Structure formats: C-alpha cells, structure tokens
Amino acid sequence: MTTETLKGLKIAILVEDGFEQVEMVEPRKALDEAGAETRIVSPKNEQVRAWNFTEWGDEFPVDVALDHAQPQDFDALLLPGGVLNPDTLRTEPNAVAFAKAFFDDGKPVASICHGPWTIIETGAAHGRRMTSWPSLKTxxxxxxxxxxxxxxxxxxxxxxxxxxxxxPAFNPGMIELFSNACGRRDAA
Structure with missing residues (x-):
C-alpha cells in the first residue's frame, strides 16, 4: 500500500470494551501507514480493553472521550467488531448519534464483523449491500x-x-474508500 495515501485524514475509531483486538489494531496500522491520523473514541474516558479471540486482550488509551468527540473533527469512521463492543455501543445514544453523523454527512465508514450492529441503530443499513459476521445476517x-x-x-x-x-481484503477496501474523503476535504 502506498504511504501518504491518506495524509492529513483524521479517522475516528469508535470502540467500547470488548472490541476484537485484531479488528482494530490491523486496520489502524494500515491507516497509520497510509498517513492517516487515527484516534480512539470511546464512552470510556481513559482506557478501553480489547477482546483477543477467546479471552481479554490488551488495553489501549482513549484519545478522545465520546462526550467530547465531535464528528465534524473527523473525515471517516472505523467500527471494529467483537461481540461485546458493538452490542454496548448500539445501546449508547451518544455512540449511535456519533456514528449516524458520519452517514448524515456522507463521510466514509468502515465496519467489520459485528460492527454493523451500530450501523443498524443509526438507520444507515437500510437499502445498502453489506456483509458481516454471519449471525448478523437476519x-x-x-x-x-x-x-x-x-x-x-x-x-x-x-x-x-x-x-x-x-x-487482508478489508484494509485495501477501507484505504481506497477513505482516500475519496481526502479529495472531498480538499474541495471543501
């Protein structure tokens, strides 16, 4: 992947305890390597803890508490999965409103695994072609x-x-989609 493809782009990563560690770490690494500036946004104020397949994973510092996060400060949104994370976020009105603002403003959003649960709550799933962890199909x-x-x-x-x-397929798709936000931001 080309470095600097996303130079200057600000990406919010919305998570709560129990996000699948690899679904945040690997996409974040790809975004950072492409020149984006990533920030963990969470209802938690200091640390958020990952789930690592079958047990608790690492803790990560929260860059911006959800109560202080402004969607207009970001160009795109990443919604990692894990079961606990989106199940909690979709019941948090501020988290749903934060995610909905990206759709309302036409900003790009990337979501993996169980992450689309939050998208369902925003109303933005309607009329879209999507994939997810199979249990979210219904x-x-x-x-x-x-x-x-x-x-x-x-x-x-x-x-x-x-x-x-x-x-390996998600990261390039996300980078390509998010690169369109660079042109949109430059035109604004």
Missing part, C-alpha cells in the same frame, strides 16, 4: 440491508467485511 436483513457472504463489500460510502480472516 439483523441486517430486518434492517433493510441486502446481506451478502463476501470478504469485502463496498456500497456508496460504506465498506464492510465478515471477520478477522477478511482483514
């Missing part, structure tokens, strides 16, 4: 999405993937 279909079983799906300003095994 939830996404009921929310009006066209669920497909593919490694990566891009629909307008949204890119989704199924699971950690899809990260």
């Amino acid at each position: 939830d996404l279909t009921n929310a009006g999405a066209d669920w497909v079983d593919q490694a990566v799906v891009v629909d307008q300003n949204l890119v989704t993937s199924r699971n950690p095994d899809d990260i």
Whole structure:
C-alpha cells in the first residue's frame, strides 16, 4: 500500500470494551501507514480493553472521550467488531448519534464483523449491500440491508467485511474508500 495515501485524514475509531483486538489494531496500522491520523473514541474516558479471540486482550488509551468527540473533527469512521463492543455501543445514544453523523454527512465508514450492529441503530443499513459476521445476517436483513457472504463489500460510502480472516481484503477496501474523503476535504 502506498504511504501518504491518506495524509492529513483524521479517522475516528469508535470502540467500547470488548472490541476484537485484531479488528482494530490491523486496520489502524494500515491507516497509520497510509498517513492517516487515527484516534480512539470511546464512552470510556481513559482506557478501553480489547477482546483477543477467546479471552481479554490488551488495553489501549482513549484519545478522545465520546462526550467530547465531535464528528465534524473527523473525515471517516472505523467500527471494529467483537461481540461485546458493538452490542454496548448500539445501546449508547451518544455512540449511535456519533456514528449516524458520519452517514448524515456522507463521510466514509468502515465496519467489520459485528460492527454493523451500530450501523443498524443509526438507520444507515437500510437499502445498502453489506456483509458481516454471519449471525448478523437476519439483523441486517430486518434492517433493510441486502446481506451478502463476501470478504469485502463496498456500497456508496460504506465498506464492510465478515471477520478477522477478511482483514487482508478489508484494509485495501477501507484505504481506497477513505482516500475519496481526502479529495472531498480538499474541495471543501
């Protein structure tokens, strides 16, 4: 991947305790290597703890507390999965409003695994072609999405993937989608 592709782009990574560690760490690394400035945004104020496949993982510092985060300060949004993380975020009105603002403003969003649960709550799943962890198929279909079983799906300003095994396809799809935000920001 070309470095500096996303130079100057500010990416919010919205997470709560229990996000799947590899689904945040690997995409964040790819974004940082492409020149983006990534920030962990969370309802937690200081640290947020990952889930590492079958047990608790590492703790990561929260860069911006959700109560102080402004969607207009960011160019794009990453929603990692894990079961606990999006299940908690979708019940947090401030988290749903934060994510919804990206869709309302036409900003790009990337989501993997169980991350689309938060998207369902924003109302933005309706009418989109999406993928996710297979157990979300019914939830996404009921929310009006066209669920497909593919490694990566891009629909307008949204890119989704199924699971950690899809990260090699997810990261380039995310970088390409987010690179469109660079031109949009430059034109503003």
